[in-house]
Each structure stands twice: as C-alpha cells, then as structure tokens.
Amino acid sequence: MESGTFGSLWAPCGRSIPPVKALGGVAAVDSFDYKKFFQMVGLKKKSPDDIKKVFHILDKDKSGFIEEDELGFILKGFYPDARDLSVKETKMLMAAGDENGDGKIDVDEFFSLVAKS
Ligand SMILES: [Ca+2]
Ligand SMILES: [Ca+2]
Numbered sequence: 761m762e763s764g765t766f767g768s769l770w771a772p773c774g775r776s777i778p779p780v781k782a783l784g785g786v787a788a789v790d791s792f793d794y795k796k797f798f799q800m801v802g803l804k805k806k807s808p809d810d811i812k813k814v815f816h817i818l819d820k821d822k823s824g825f826i827e828e829d830e831l832g833f834i835l836k837g838f839y840p841d842a843r844d845l846s847v848k849e850t851k852m853l854m855a856a857g858d859e860n861g862d863g864k865i866d867v868d869e870f871f872s873l874v875a876k877s
Contacts, residue, residue, distance in 0.1 A: 766817060766838055769810045783842060786835065792849040794856060798877035801838055808871070815870045825864035828854055 778800060786792045798804055803811065818826050818837055832850045835842035845853065857865045857873040865873070 766814055769806070769813055783835070783839065787843075789843070789846050790848055792835075792845055792853070794853050794873065795877040797835075798874055803874055804877055811871060811874055812867060815867050823864075825866050826857075826870065827864045831857075831865065 783800075786797055803814065806814070814837070815826065816822075818830055818834060820830050820833075821827075828850055831853055832845045832847075834845065834853070836844065854863070854865065856876075857869050859869050859872065
C-alpha cells in the first residue's frame with residue numbers, strides 16, 4: 761500500500777479505484793462535486809469500517825477531526841497524482857459536511873456526508 765492512500769481498502773473487493781483519468785469530471789479547478797466523486801470511487805458502497813479507515817487516513821494529524829487543510833487533500837488520498845482542492849472547493853465541502861458548525865468534520869459528520877452522496 762502506498763502510504764496515505766486508500767488503494768488497499770478497495771483492492772480486497774476485487775475492484776480497484778477507477779483510474780485517475782476517470783477523475784475527468786473533477787480535474788478542472790472548482791469542478792469538484794463530492795457526491796459525484798464519492799459515487800465514482802464507490803465510497804458509499806464501502807463498509808462502515810472502511811469508511812472509518814478513510815476518515816482516519818484523511819485525519820493526518822490524528823486529531824479526531826478532518827480540518828480544512830486536511831480536507832483539501834481528499835483527492836490525493838485516492839490518487840497520489842491528483843491536485844489539491846481549491847480553497848473554494850474545500851470551503852464548499854466543509855460547509856456540506858460540517859453539520860454542527862465547528863469548522864471541522866468529525867467521524868459522524870463524515871458518515872452522513874458519505875450517506876448524502
Ligand atoms: Ca485532523
Ligand atoms: Ca463539525
């Protein structure tokens with residue numbers, strides 16, 4: 761497993777993450793749509809356990825929350841070559857996920873974000 765990516769979570773299902781070129785729809789800056797992206801990579805079909813693992817990989821500093829700067833790396837978590845989210849995209853994703861308004865995403869909020877996709 762490449763460290764910091766989710767590839768190994770997908771591989772055991774006999775189905776790998778779609779290739780980076782499938783990112784087409786989110787490649788252009790400010791085109792990121794988390795619903796489309798989560799569907800594309802099949803995150804919603806993952807077990808709660810795996811979704812939790814994805815959360816913990818995104819939570820790089822192990823604070824128990826995904827803060828705004830960590831959220832910007834979400835594409836890179838799936839694709840090491842992918843771009844970072846723009847500030848605007850990061851803020852939109854944070855707004856979509858941060859239900860209690862504390863400026864960060866906890867694991868429950870992450871689950872409901874995935875469920876909404
Ligand atoms: Ca964190
Ligand atoms: Ca929150």
